[in-house]
Amino acid sequence: EAGVAQSPRYKIIEKRQSVAFWCNPISGHATLYWYQQILGQGPKLLIQFQNNGVVDDSQLPKDRFSAERLKGVDSTLKIQPAKLEDSAVYLCASRPQGANSPLHFGNGTRLTVT
Amino acid sequence: KQEVTQIPAALSVPEGENLVLNCSFTDSAIYNLQWFRQDPGKGLTSLLLIQSSQREQTSGRLNASLDKSSGRSTLYIAASQPGDSATYLCAVKEAGTASKLTFGTGTRLQVTL
Numbered sequence: 001e002a003g004v005a006q007s008p009r010y011k012i013i014e015k016r017q018s019v020a021f022w023c024n025p026i027s028g029h030a031t032l033y034w035y036q037q038i039l040g041q042g043p044k045l046l047i048q049f050q051n052n053g054v055v056d057d058s059q060l061p062k063d064r065f066s067a068e069r070l071k072g073v074d075s076t077l078k079i080q081p082a083k084l085e086d087s088a089v090y091l092c093a094s095r096p097q098g099a100n101s102p103l104h105f106g107n108g109t110r111l112t113v114t
Numbered sequence: 115k116q117e118v119t120q121i122p123a124a125l126s127v128p129e130g131e132n133l134v135l136n137c138s139f140t141d142s143a144i145y146n147l148q149w150f151r152q153d154p155g156k157g158l159t160s161l162l163l164i165q166s167s168q169r170e171q172t173s174g175r176l177n178a179s180l181d182k183s184s185g186r187s188t189l190y191i192a193a194s195q196p197g198d199s200a201t202y203l204c205a206v207k208e209a210g211t212a213s214k215l216t217f218g219t220g221t222r223l224q225v226t227l
Contacts, residue, residue: 004157040219041219042118042203042205042217042218042219042220043158043203043217044217045214045215048214056214091157091158093157093158100145100146100163100165102148102160102163103148103158103160103215104160105150105157105158105159106157107155107156107157108156108157110155
C-alpha cells in the first residue's frame with residue numbers, strides 16, 4: 001500500500017512569512033494527525049482529525065497555526081505568520097480504525113525559519 | 115500530565131551486541147505503548163505495539179516488554195547490526211483520551227562495525 005505522502009520535503013522562509021504543508025494519508029485511514037518535531041525532541045501532537053472533524057487541537061497555537069481536512073482525506077497545515085521557534089519537522093500520520101492499530105507516518109516537511 | 119522519558123539519550127555499541135533501551139512514563143493509565151524507529155530525515159516507523167494488558171511483544175530480533183504498574187518499558191535488540199542504527203522512540207497512548215500519543219525524546223543508537 002502507498003504510504004503517507006507529504007509535501008514539500010523542505011521549506012525555508014523568513015520570519016513573519018506564511019507557509020503551508022500538505023498531507024495525503026493512506027487510503028481508508030479515517031484518523032489523521034499533525035505532529036511537530038523540534039530537533040532533538042520527540043514529536044508533539046498539534047492536531048488530530050477523525051474524518052473531517054477535529055478531535056484534539058489543544059496544543060495547536062491557534063493564533064498562528066491552522067489546519068483543515070476537507071472531505072476527510074487530504075489535509076493542510078498552515079502557519080501565518082511564522083516565528084523562528086517554528087523551525088521543526090512537521091510530520092503527518094494516519095491510522096486505520098481500531099483502537100490498537102499503529103500509526104503510519106510520512107517523511108515529514110522540514111521547515112527552517114530565518 | 116503524562117511525561118515519557120528515555121534513557122540513555124545516545125548509545126554506541128559494536129556489531130553483534132545485545133542491547134536494551136529504556137522508556138519510563140509517569141501515568142500508568144495507558145491504553146498501549148508503541149516503539150518506533152526514526153532514520154535521519156525520515157518519518158517514524160512503527161516497530162512494536164504492546165497493549166496495556168500484555169507483558170511483551172516480539173518481532174524478529176526485537177522484544178518489547180511492558181510493566182504498566184511501574185511505568186516502564188524496555189526494547190531489547192538481539193545481535194545488533196549496523197542497519198539498526200537509528201533513533202528509537204517510545205510513545206504511550208493514554209487511556210480515556212482521543213488516542214493521543216505522548217512521545218519520549220528518543221535514544222539515538224549507533225551500531226559500529
